[in-house]
Amino acid sequence: MTSSITMPDDRVTSTRKHIETYRSTKSYDHNEGLSCCFRQWRADSHCQLIHGYALAVKFVFATHHLDERNWCFDFGALKEVKAWLHSLLDHTMIVAADDPELPRFHNLADAKLVDLRILPGVGCEALARYVHDHVATIAREKTNGRVWLESVEIREHAGNSAIYELHSHTPH
Numbered sequence: 001m002t003s004s005i006t007m008p009d010d011r012v013t014s015t016r017k018h019i020e021t022y023r024s025t026k027s028y029d030h031n032e033g034l035s036c037c038f039r040q041w042r043a044d045s046h047c048q049l050i051h052g053y054a055l056a057v058k059f060v061f062a063t064h065h066l067d068e069r070n071w072c073f074d075f076g077a078l079k080e081v082k083a084w085l086h087s088l089l090d091h092t093m094i095v096a097a098d099d100p101e102l103p104r105f106h107n108l109a110d111a112k113l114v115d116l117r118i119l120p121g122v123g124c125e126a127l128a129r130y131v132h133d134h135v136a137t138i139a140r141e142k143t144n145g146r147v148w149l150e151s152v153e154i155r156e157h158a159g160n161s162a163i164y165e166l167h168s169h170t171p172h
């Protein structure tokens with residue numbers, strides 16, 4: 001059994017070294033205006049039908065080392081991400097690339113009836129993964145690899161959400 005008292009100054013005990021992880025979060029709530037619609041063509045329920053939500057998005061960033069300001073990830077460093085989320089999710093129609101009705105959606109877009117976004121998959125989990133892929137790169141580049149994006153949560157409403165997490169980070 002290896003446990004002993006953690007020292008408050010350097011977080012090192014005589015028998016075990018603790019790795020510190022700091023996290024910071026950024027959330028865009030339902031009132032952000034990320035109001036999009038979609039259908040989940042693979043669902044065997046009414047989720048096949050076009051429906052929509054004012055989505056909320058939550059990011060969790062993590063690091064083992066704070067910056068010179070004692071911050072994990074600057075809350076204000078996500079303006080380009082916010083703009084990107086709006087371009088993706090604000091008054092848009094999200095359709096899966098493999099949706100068999102894709103030609104009809106293209107017709108609606110050509111008629112300027114929808115602002116179409118074609119993604120690899122539709123649904124909160126798939127959307128969380130898609131958003132993660134984009135924002136993880138930004139967080140890494142802005143911090144020279146100090147910070148990684150731990151998770152993205154996409155929330156339809158207070159009752160329904162999905163979280164995508166990636167656990168491939170190698171501590172440095």
Ligand SMILES: Nc1nc2c(c(=O)[nH]1)N=C([C@H](O)[C@H](O)COP(=O)(O)OP(=O)(O)OP(=O)(O)O)CN2
Nearest residue numbers: 040045046047051122123124125156159160161162
């Ligand atoms: N894990 C997931 N489950 C579901 C998703 C999803 O993205 N991930 N999406 C849907 C539907 O698209 C819809 O958003 C939810 O509709 P519904 O099944 O009617 O769910 P409700 O919360 O309205 O159901 P209640 O029974 O009234 O709580 C479905 N599932």
